[in-house]
Amino acid sequence: MFNTLNLRAALVAAVATVLLVASILIGSRNLTNFDPALVAYLFGCIFACFGIVYRYTVWLQRPPTWRYFARGWKLFFTGRTIAYGWELVKHFIVQFLGQKFIRNRGKARGFGHMLMAWGCLLAFAITFPLVFGWIHFGLKPGGINIYEIFVFGFKIMEFPLHTVLAEIIFNGLNWSAILVIAGVMIMMRRRLTHAGQIAIQTFEGDWLPLLLLLAISLTGLGISLDYKFMEGKAHQFMAITHAITVILFLLWMPFGKFYHIIQRPAQLGIAIYRRAGAEGPQAVCPHTTKEFDSQMHVDDVKAVAAELGFNYARKDGKSHIEYSPQGKRALLAKAHLKARQKAGSLFG
Amino acid sequence: MNTTTFRTDQEFFFDPQRCIGCHACEMACAECETNGQTAMIHVDYVDRFLSTQTSVQVCMHCEDPVCAKVCPADAITKDEFGIVHSANTARCIACSNCVQACPFGVPKKVEPLDLMMKCNMCYDRTSAGKKPMCATVCPSGALFYGTREQIGRNRPNSSPVNTFRFGQQLVKTKVNIMMPKGATELVVDSE
Numbered sequence: 001m002f003n004t005l006n007l008r009a010a011l012v013a014a015v016a017t018v019l020l021v022a023s024i025l026i027g028s029r030n031l032t033n034f035d036p037a038l039v040a041y042l043f044g045c046i047f048a049c050f051g052i053v054y055r056y057t058v059w060l061q062r063p064p065t066w067r068y069f070a071r072g073w074k075l076f077f078t079g080r081t082i083a084y085g086w087e088l089v090k091h092f093i094v095q096f097l098g099q100k101f102i103r104n105r106g107k108a109r110g111f112g113h114m115l116m117a118w119g120c121l122l123a124f125a126i127t128f129p130l131v132f133g134w135i136h137f138g139l140k141p142g143g144i145n146i147y148e149i150f151v152f153g154f155k156i157m158e159f160p161l162h163t164v165l166a167e168i169i170f171n172g173l174n175w176s177a178i179l180v181i182a183g184v185m186i187m188m189r190r191r192l193t194h195a196g197q198i199a200i201q202t203f204e205g206d207w208l209p210l211l212l213l214l215a216i217s218l219t220g221l222g223i224s225l226d227y228k229f230m231e232g233k234a235h236q237f238m239a240i241t242h243a244i245t246v247i248l249f250l251l252w253m254p255f256g257k258f259y260h261i262i263q264r265p266a267q268l269g270i271a272i273y274r275r276a277g278a279e280g281p282q283a284v285c286p287h288t289t290k291e292f293d294s295q296m297h298v299d300d301v302k303a304v305a306a307e308l309g310f311n312y313a314r315k316d317g318k319s320h321i322e323y324s325p326q327g328k329r330a331l332l333a334k335a336h337l338k339a340r341q342k343a344g345s346l347f348g
Numbered sequence: 349m350n351t352t353t354f355r356t357d358q359e360f361f362f363d364p365q366r367c368i369g370c371h372a373c374e375m376a377c378a379e380c381e382t383n384g385q386t387a388m389i390h391v392d393y394v395d396r397f398l399s400t401q402t403s404v405q406v407c408m409h410c411e412d413p414v415c416a417k418v419c420p421a422d423a424i425t426k427d428e429f430g431i432v433h434s435a436n437t438a439r440c441i442a443c444s445n446c447v448q449a450c451p452f453g454v455p456k457k458v459e460p461l462d463l464m465m466k467c468n469m470c471y472d473r474t475s476a477g478k479k480p481m482c483a484t485v486c487p488s489g490a491l492f493y494g495t496r497e498q499i500g501r502n503r504p505n506s507s508p509v510n511t512f513r514f515g516q517q518l519v520k521t522k523v524n525i526m527m528p529k530g531a532t533e534l535v536v537d538s539e
Contacts, residue, residue, distance in 0.1 A: 064420040064445055101462035105384065105437070196381030199472030200433065260438040263421060267441040267462070293448060301418060301448040308417045312451065314515035314537050325453030326392055332452060332512075333364045333394045333403035335536040336525065343528030346365055348505035 009057035016053040017046060028133025029153040040243050041131045044250035051254030052262055059263070063307040067300055072269030075276045084272045091271040096264075112186030116213065119179030120261070126172045127246075174224050177217035184214045209257040215245040273297075286318065287327030298322060353477040354429045360469060360483065361499050361508050362406060363526035366490035367391065369402030373482035373491060380470045380481055382434070386458065388467040389482050404490050406482065407432060407454045407467035408512075409522035415446035415455055415466075423464070430522040431471060435464040451514040451536075469523075505529050512536060 024042070028034040034042075060069055076084050094100050099117060103110025129135040129151070140146035140158055147166065148158045159165050168175075188210055191197050201207065219242035226234045253259060277294025285292050302321045305312065312320035323331060340346050369391060377387040390405040413432045416424035423439035424446060426432045435446070435455075442462040446455045455466040470480035483493035492499055499508060508524035511533040525534055 059422070062420065062422075064418050068420050068443065095462070101442075101460070104460040105463070194381065196384065196472050199475055200382055200468075257438060263439060264441070266421065270441050270443050273443070293444070297444065298448060301445055304418050304445065305414060305449050308414075310414050310417070310449075311516040312514050316538055320451050320514045320517070320536070321448060323453075325447060325450070325455075326390075328451060328453035329390055329392055329403060329405045330394050331536050332405070332534075333392075333401070335534055336364050336527075337394075337401075339527060339531060339534060340365055343531070345505070345528070347363075348503060348526070348528055 006054070006058045006061070008061070009054045012057045013050045013054035017050045020046065020049045024132045024134075027152045031133060033136040033150065033153060034133035035130070035136070038131045040247060041127070041250075044247040045128065045131055048250040048253045051251075052259070055254045055259065056262060064304045065266075067304055068266070068269055068273065071300065072272055075272050080276075084275065087271055087275050088268050091268055095267065106190075108186055109190060112183045112190070115179045115183030116187065117183075119176040119183060119217075120213075122179070123173055123176040126176070171224070173220055177220045180213050180217045181221075184210050184217070205257055212245065212249055212252070216242070216249060219245055283322070285324035285327040286322065287330050288324055290324070292324035292326075352429075352475040354475050355477050356429065357495050358474075358479075358493055359496065359499075359508075360406065360480065360523040361492045361494075361503075361526055362404065362523065363490050363492075363503075363506070364403040364405075366488045366526075367402045367404040368488045368490070369393075369400075370487060372485045372487060373404060376481035376485040377467070377470075380472060382468055382470070382472045383465060386456075386465060388434075388456065388465060390453070404482075405452060405454060406480075406491070406523060407469065408452050408510075408519075409469065411520040411522070414449045414451070414519075418445040418449040419443075420445060431469055431474075432466075433471065434466050434468050437463060440464050451512070451517070451519060499526075507531055509534055 024034075025031065059065055099110055099114045102113045134152055136150050138148050138150065140148050145161050146158050147161055148155055149169075150156065159169065191201055191206060191210070197206075219238060222238040223235070223242055226232055226238050249258065253262075273296075274294075277296050281295040282291040283293050283295045283298040284290065298321060302312075302319055305321060314320065320328065320331075337346075340348075371391055373389050374387040374391055377383065377389040378385050380388070388407070392403055392405070393399075394401045394403050409426075409430055409432045411430070413424065413426055416426060416432065419435070419440075420443060421439045421441045423435040423441075424432065425436070440463050442457060442464065444457045444464070446464055446466075447457050455464050457463075458465050470478075470482075474480060479493040480491075483491045486492070489502070492502070496508065503526055505528075506526040507529050509527040509531055510521045510524045512519040512521065512525075513533055513535045515537055527534060
């Protein structure tokens, strides 16, 4: 195990975890506002923090990933911060919140994914601050009808009980569970009926995440149903099964499919990179004599390929990578023709 | 799920000189459901101003796929049968590194989907023991999927070759190109 340990990543992950613990201590006012019932979730979060930061740092050290990461930030801070910042905002709204690119892959797929994504993001936004003790609720002293919300120990709002607003706030996790269940149903249907998906899907990569999301959502809803309609008779069972499923989710997050939630924002960097590329000089294919990509991207791919041990340098000093995909295909066909001509027969 | 009847005795053989530009392979490719009805095979005029010669290109499924190596998102994987799969839809960040790095010019960036897609040798079919769609419809023998014995009988004056040299770079592939008898590699080094 220690032979494959990435020391740099382990150090970064350890620092991030210490910072998280410190922020929990500060945010919960030295655990005064921490809910002891959530202690198992807290340890799951702390492990997930270490695992996610470790994997992210290992991932960043790969030559192509590091090049994009470094290039993206460099572009962002070299005089065009406002323009690129606006590009990021647009991309975030259209592609991340609106999930346009997934909708383009299929309407039902896009809708299902959007329900799951919004449900999960809403649940994250509620659960993590609650588990960390950053947010807590309490009855306003001197009465039983007004509730108060505290963030980092500071009161930010109060609301009367038994109102629509109270129902919306108290049932936040139930709303997210309903969104996730609806999304999971759509995605499961797709995985059961789409021949292309059936051919390439795997249990651990595609079904397990859906089953886990479903289990988390159903057990979460179960807690509410239990205390509303069953007088809390099954509370212990519901609370424990829900905790198990959520902690499994947290422990698996750095390793499995859910890691894409962390990895996906890299697409924002690509949006800046592409915009900068389009505004700069363009690469022209020597075969088609047409522009096919930004010169910056072609140069970066050449450098990354070389760093990875691929050498496409030709006798004439050019690199094979300087050709467009169409140009590359034509070069291969021409070389094949030449070999056939040399052998004296075009067919054989 | 996770079960396959992929036939390891069958291989893909292609011969660009035999391509007649009928585009039947493109139509058939679009039937492959793993592609979402998008054709992944390439049929090009080699040099339209000089010749009507067309050429066909499938993914060669490299032994050491540069597309996977240059992918910043770890989205491209090779399976135990040597099939280099299309980008993982959850991971691909549509950077196009693979598109520019592939020496065969195979991966396509499908802009509206923000996704790289490529030929996966009709994995929905080959994993069930069937032939890829393009090879089943090619009328001229430019695309063939079968055993080495079959191609040897059909094409006695050609040798299947899976070694390519792009400049300094040696590339070995799962897919074979049909070369003159006795050839051991195809050198692609100049215009």
